[in-house]
Amino acid sequence: MINLGIIGAGYWGPNLVRNFNAHRDCTVLAVADAKPDRREFIQGQYPAVNVIADGFELIGNTRIDAVVIATPVGLHYDLAKCALQAGKHVLLEKPMTASAAQARELIDLAEQKNLRLMVDHTFIYNGAVRKVRQLIDKGEIGDVLYFDSVRVNLGLFQHDVNVIWDLAPHDVSIMDHLMADKAIAVSAIGRKHFSETLEDMAYLTVLFDSTAIAHFHVNWIAPVKVRTTLIGGTRKMVVYDDMESSEKIKVYDKGVELLTDEEARRKILVEYRVGDMTAPKIDSTEALRLMSREFLDAIAEGRAPLTDCHAGYRVVQILEAANRSLADNGKMIPLA
Amino acid sequence: MINLGIIGAGYWGPNLVRNFNAHRDCTVLAVADAKPDRREFIQGQYPAVNVIADGFELIGNTRIDAVVIATPVGLHYDLAKCALQAGKHVLLEKPMTASAAQARELIDLAEQKNLRLMVDHTFIYNGAVRKVRQLIDKGEIGDVLYFDSVRVNLGLFQHDVNVIWDLAPHDVSIMDHLMADKAIAVSAIGRKHFSETLEDMAYLTVLFDSTAIAHFHVNWIAPVKVRTTLIGGTRKMVVYDDMESSEKIKVYDKGVELLTDEEARRKILVEYRVGDMTAPKIDSTEALRLMSREFLDAIAEGRAPLTDCHAGYRVVQILEAANRSLADNGKMIPLA
């Protein structure tokens, strides 16, 4: 039995409590949140849970084996560091930390203490993303030439981070999971239409140690919700539309094939194979159920989880470079 | 009666012949194309037209009042210059010329000779674009904060120009027509997955003398055709989907409204007005019919046409800057 403490019971926290509670080898012992109304809400739903105000006090509870941190990102580093020092395994909400340096320090501390340090890149556990990963692993997609993501929203503003830090972690973590190439540089251009300090729309480009390219459009001020990703491979192409209820993944049996052309006036001839489209069956298990299972299994088996601290680091590294590029009008920023 | 000569009878040329022929105040006297099979095709359809191989010879025909140039862009400047020097009005296919300097020279020549110089920015005459322009003119959209266009294709490669010069003229001309702000800088990042010299996918960003931003995704190697434009205004937002048959334009009665927030922890509060969506009736008149009509009217009335040489110049200026940025890994290029 793993005893769990969860810090932060805002929008996402209750989903974490519900999912961890559903696993029989785990007990949510305590939940911490600074806001009285959130504590009241959790206590009402889970009378047996110890609900307190202070996250550090929760970490001090010696019966707790592992801590889940779902606070605003600005608090991640201090809480995670404290928890690791106290010998607890840690699961952090995305993005992992507010800087790559913080992420690096936590990684080193977790390794030194031999503790699990995981990041909740939820989408990686989603049936659609798992299906695309399977297709890539089986070689059906071929080499990924581009990853093009649009995530536009009519949602509420986040006030502590800009639109890239709010929305892009989803897509950057998916890209990191699906693409084998190493990201080497980042460019981002954005606009602050409704704030002095925070971009409400932005375009993010990532270059790799190959000819591949990734591009992300994130936007808080759009008229419609769009969550569409195009993945262009040499053998097949994928359209992933997360707003589609029944056909989230469409696999196009259309690659690009180079033919030598005898005619003098054409240098190259490219012929498209135009074949069938398949919308494969997608497992509809809640992603958070699999994510929470993975954290518990990684603890029990003493192994790195699927979305480990290194994936968390890579995502933060890209977000951090994006902020520097935003401040310099889209200048290309190399990744260390 | 305006006597017309058309140079270039490739993909687009026959549409021009058909549309100009349909106007009663205009006769297509001659068509020129270097390729025998294209000449044969035109002659079969229009036995009365004088079909010849050489465009310059066509320009030499003294009975011809106006010349339409639908050749590859590389030939536009020489043919248009010759035609203007011969005292003919000129309609050029888009993009107007291969460089802004060429466009400037043609503009000066046309002014000096008091001749009409027009560019076939066909989409400007499309019912959907005209409807959006009306909405903007009536103030219904408010200030345009962003123009986001995606034009991805499964089409054949163009071998003489890259994907930006092939696909972006459509969307850049629409943006130029709809946005009042002045473009001041351009950045473009692309990839040559299937060629040594020509980009097959690219992202283009345009900045303005305001906080507005325009962004274009053009792509030859996508699995599906997409032609979607989001136009974000302060009062309403528009989604223009050219692949939709019945609802090309959706107008969302959703702007963004700033509210002062008394609570200490929030700097700004943004509340979305969430209202109705309207898909207005779109006039389905063929755009090319209106474009050809406009050329004839501008000649008859001795006035500048709607898509005049200055619009053509601005589009070429952006494309030219895009090529420089492409060559420099997305560097922001100021427009003169």
Added chain:
Amino acid sequence: MINLGIIGAGYWGPNLVRNFNAHRDCTVLAVADAKPDRREFIQGQYPAVNVIADGFELIGNTRIDAVVIATPVGLHYDLAKCALQAGKHVLLEKPMTASAAQARELIDLAEQKNLRLMVDHTFIYNGAVRKVRQLIDKGEIGDVLYFDSVRVNLGLFQHDVNVIWDLAPHDVSIMDHLMADKAIAVSAIGRKHFSETLEDMAYLTVLFDSTAIAHFHVNWIAPVKVRTTLIGGTRKMVVYDDMESSEKIKVYDKGVELLTDEEARRKILVEYRVGDMTAPKIDSTEALRLMSREFLDAIAEGRAPLTDCHAGYRVVQILEAANRSLADNGKMIPLA
């Protein structure tokens, strides 16, 4: 404070418990279900509720003011009769009873006892249906010429009733709510592809004391979920697609207009006004919340609820006639 008992905790029952519990002027005192696992489920979620096996025993509880019956339809009549005789207000799941005669008897009993007798026609409380009703009430639709509904499913078979009794109550109750005309005859043709006794697909037609017509396609064995209703009015037409997330209701500014035609060879000329389409904002309040509110208010105010026993009766009358028509190969059955 209204004390409530709920009989039946299968698929729908827990939603009723949750919604009634959320109203402050109501307490769910007891829940009855014959199945131990369902009782255990409810007890786990609501420790304070008295959970028992027998519905009649629940009715015997003198502290209970009103009973909600969410059992299979075969038990509705006996339980409702018993509850009314015991002086309780009654809310019945749809369809109200297994026959029109049973419904009539319950109506008479409720009137005699001056008790509320309501039917849970949930869809009437849905934002989309309420919006259409508003448009009709304001005269925007004009006279409804036809109501065409398709509800096809990939769901599980119901084993106690055929596909008409399972799926059509939704759409027949919507039709009954939206159309002013009186239904006078019913025809139904169905097929039992996978059962000896129960139709798994059927077509139902309803005629009125006007030229209006209603038609329903209900199907358990389709490859895709479809829930689409066309409502054709003399002034406007409505498409209601319940599978659409953002545009459930589309109102077409297209009526049909008769013109007198002078030309000899045409008897009539019908010209379509082709105008704009509007997708109005739909209130997303959970229908069950409003339905449960209405039951409590009707009790408190001593008035008939919106979806009262007479609406329940009319729906059962149509379903009953449909069964007779099914048995006679689609013969048109007059309604009494």
Added chain:
Amino acid sequence: MINLGIIGAGYWGPNLVRNFNAHRDCTVLAVADAKPDRREFIQGQYPAVNVIADGFELIGNTRIDAVVIATPVGLHYDLAKCALQAGKHVLLEKPMTASAAQARELIDLAEQKNLRLMVDHTFIYNGAVRKVRQLIDKGEIGDVLYFDSVRVNLGLFQHDVNVIWDLAPHDVSIMDHLMADKAIAVSAIGRKHFSETLEDMAYLTVLFDSTAIAHFHVNWIAPVKVRTTLIGGTRKMVVYDDMESSEKIKVYDKGVELLTDEEARRKILVEYRVGDMTAPKIDSTEALRLMSREFLDAIAEGRAPLTDCHAGYRVVQILEAANRSLADNGKMIPLA
């Protein structure tokens, strides 16, 4: 070389002229139409064709080998009879004749004279329908349990026939082509909202010598165009949406499977296999090109064409029975 005469140059006639003209083994010698403006239109497009007013005069032309009849259906019988008697092969537009008796007489005459008698069931030559037929022939669909078609339109009224005779021939001919079962009875209910004599909307049901069922919704007064067909097979199911540009055919790997259930309270258990969906590549060759090719080939090879007079007869038989049922409020009419 086959010399052809075409009678009727209204909406469809020019498409026939264009397609037959495109085959090198065929010459369109003459076109007849009673209306001067239609004759003028054809003469303008095809200066070499002999354009006349009278169809019977065209039939009298001894150089003509075969006659295509694209007049209103009321003239089909007289013209076709005359042409067959004159020894010409005949292609009739759909529906073949105004009655089954007329169709029978023409069939007998054609057999007696050993002439080809074909009906232009255009949709049978459409890539989507050919693909579904292939799937059925290969056994991938299994037995067809139902064929459900919706064809609703915002088109102009036809003044000579009702909506069933106008729209249903398309879908009835597709059904006839795809289903192996023999139609044995027909029921139809319709409404004349805008005419004294002609139904503008109708529901048509066809029963077979099996448990299969076919159903057709045809409608002139709908707010949107819909052309959707569901084909439910024991092994797979097909959705054919003719309004879709890129995914006209979706094949669902979902059949229905009966399982024996040990539990006492359930009689049958039906489990859906829920698998992948595939949208196969559809050949986009114009259907009329293949149809016209088939007529010429059938003449040259002295064999029955794919859509022969017997298919034409079966469709007319169903339409005729539908009219009788319409007049008798949906009474089930057995087919002879």
